[in-house]
Amino acid sequence: MTNTAIHAEGLTKRFGDFTAVDAISFEVKKGEIFGFLGANGAGKTTAMRMLCGLSIPTAGKASVAGFDVYKQTEQIKRSIGYMSQKFSLYEDLTVRENIRFYAGIYGKSDAFIKEKTAFLLKELHLEAEANKLVRSLPLGWKQKLAFSVAIFHEPEIVFLDEPTGGVDPVTRREFWNMIYKAAERGITIFVTTHYMDEAEYCNRVSIMVDGRIDALDTPTQLKKTFEVRSMDEVFLKLARRAKRSGD
Amino acid sequence: MNAVIVNNISKQYGKKKDLIQALKGIFFEVKQGELFGIIGPDGAGKTSLFRILTTLLLPDGGSASVDGLDVVKDFKAIRHRVGYMPGRFSLYQDLTIEENLEFFATIFNTTVKENYDLIKDIYSQIEPFKNRRAGKLSGGMKQKLALSCALIHKPSVLFLDEPTTGVDAVSRKEFWEMLRSLKEQGITILVSTPYMDEASLCDRVALIQSGEILSVDSPEGVINAFKHPLVAVKDNNMLQLLNDLQRFEGVQDAYPFGEYHHVVLKDGFTANAVSTYLQQHNYHQPDVQTIRADIEDCFIALMKTGE
The missing domain is CATH 3.30.70.100 (Alpha-Beta Plaits)
Structure with a gap:
């Protein structure tokens, strides 16, 4: 087994004459918390879709959990977890039904699901809410549940697309605590965020500008390189170079 | 004079078991010409509050006024005087930039020409694309168009519900610069946001959580009230x-x-x-x-x- 969770080399996606992702190269180590930053329209979502096996690249190479993004997309989907701010759980299913549904999709046995569901509900203090519709939960609880569901099948890598958007400051920190715990268990975390303080919680951070990765390093080193005091300033310095905008 | 008065407003949804108390009897006032921030996470009650103040939702208890008019009795008059930019993009996707703007001007009995000065700084940035359909615009351009449409009838109070959610740090900065310049033209602005760092850009803020107001003060005042080392x-x-x-x-x-x-x-x-x-x-x-x-x-x- 290698120590690499994600490997990308010259990964490119073009839509007609528009190059959404422009030959990006990077590596994410196993168990690493990797922050994937960029302005709206920089190409983050397109890059993530390729890594999740949902979109075939135009050029370049990439492997995720050891599987090829051109030929082994189904194996990739089985080895990863995914959650986003916009969609994560079915609002009209109960907490328990959501867990069961996702675990079932990943082909987990009834015995596994039963045992782990009980453990999870206890850990999240959601035992009393187990049979309530997800719709009725506060956003922060939903996001914590969504993350737990995304890693329920013990994926090698979990992709988190703005998981804490709009979440209150206390719950946002509890959420990051869960990320740390998952990373300690060896799950690789690939996360996007608009909160610059969260960039500091990552082991390494990449910043995309106009489809390229213009910076990739530890937060400490990035601040040194750009001679600024915060990740906010690093981001502004880089993103201001951008020629294109929007999402 | 106060542009907005909120007096013990409450709102709840659902029944018995699924009862959600969106607003639990809140109070605050916004002065004329103020840039006032409602700061709080999703689910705090920000949207319910904005919909009540823009007369799109009836409160269950309490009273509120906008520009001296009651939000329940005088709803028609209020609608002429306020501009509202909802959190979700709600312009007509199949109309062009120009058509959207003209449409909103027409329903408010005015013309784009009459109030062009007010929107000039914002609209001129998207005017080169005026024949493009709204559905084809980037996020930043949509936002500028939505703001132009909310302003075209020269409202006295502008309500902006989470205009910067999901927007990157650079675009957020630009948006707040636009708000500062609108404020200088005398418009009262209420803006909601889940981003705590945006509080410092407001004249005063209300911090809101679970339907309750935690504090109403200037950003400086909120910080000075933090008493612990x-x-x-x-x-x-x-x-x-x-x-x-x-x-x-x-x-x-x-x-x-x-x-x-x-x-x-x-x-x-x-x-x-x-x-x-x-x-x-x-x-x-x-x-x-x-x-x-x-x-x-x-x-x-x-x-x-x-x-």
């Missing part, structure tokens, strides 16, 4: 550091805050006491500094006292 601490192993800090007797609360951990101390404890404690626990040169609270520190503290 606060220190920022950094070391090589941040996770271990947090665990160790939480065990210190002088600590009221400790949580990650970007590059540093913030540590709220009990009264009588200082940065020196933290340094000493850490040195006793094998930290050689921990970076410990006394700092001023951030709005986010205040929000966290207010959330925890409310519990």
Whole structure:
């Protein structure tokens, strides 16, 4: 087994004459918390879709959990977890039904699901809410549940697309605590965020500008390189170079 | 004079078991010409509040006025005087930029020409694309068009519901610059946001959580009300550091805050006491500094006292 969770080399996606992702190269180590930053329209979502096996690249190479993004997309989907701010759980299913549904999709046995569901509900203090519709939960609880569901099948890598958007400051920190715990268990975390303080919680951070990765390093080193005091300033310095905008 | 008065407004949804108290009897006032922020996470009640003030939703209790008019009785008159930009993009996707703007001008009995001055700075940035359909615009352009449409009838009060949610740091800065220049033209602006750092850009803010207002004050005032000593601490192993800090007797609360951990101390404890404690626990040169609270520190503290 290698120590690499994600490997990308010259990964490119073009839509007609528009190059959404422009030959990006990077590596994410196993168990690493990797922050994937960029302005709206920089190409983050397109890059993530390729890594999740949902979109075939135009050029370049990439492997995720050891599987090829051109030929082994189904194996990739089985080895990863995914959650986003916009969609994560079915609002009209109960907490328990959501867990069961996702675990079932990943082909987990009834015995596994039963045992782990009980453990999870206890850990999240959601035992009393187990049979309530997800719709009725506060956003922060939903996001914590969504993350737990995304890693329920013990994926090698979990992709988190703005998981804490709009979440209150206390719950946002509890959420990051869960990320740390998952990373300690060896799950690789690939996360996007608009909160610059969260960039500091990552082991390494990449910043995309106009489809390229213009910076990739530890937060400490990035601040040194750009001679600024915060990740906010690093981001502004880089993103201001951008020629294109929007999402 | 007050542009907005909110007097014990409450709103609930659902019945019995699924009852959600969206607003639990809140009070505040917004002065004319003020840039007023409603700061709070999703689910705090911001949208319900905005929909009540723009007469799109009836409150269950309490009263409120906008521009001196009652939100229930005088709803028709209020609709002529307010501009509202909902959180979700709600312009006509199959109309062009220009057609959307003309449409909104027409329903308010005015013309684009008459109020062009007000929107000039914002609209001129998207005017080169005026024949493009709204559905084909980038996020930043949609936002500028939505703001232009909300302003075209020259409202006296402008309501912006989470205009910067999901927007990157650069575009957020630009948006706030637009708001500052609108304020200078005398428009009262109420803007809601889940981003705590945007509070400092407002004249005054209401911090809101779970349907309750935690504080209404100037950003400066909110920060000055933070009474405990606060220190920022950094070391090589941040996770271990947090665990160790939480065990210190002088600590009221400790949580990650970007590059540093913030540590709220009990009264009588200082940065020196933290340094000493850490040195006793094998930290050689921990970076410990006394700092001023951030709005986010205040929000966290207010959330925890409310519990």
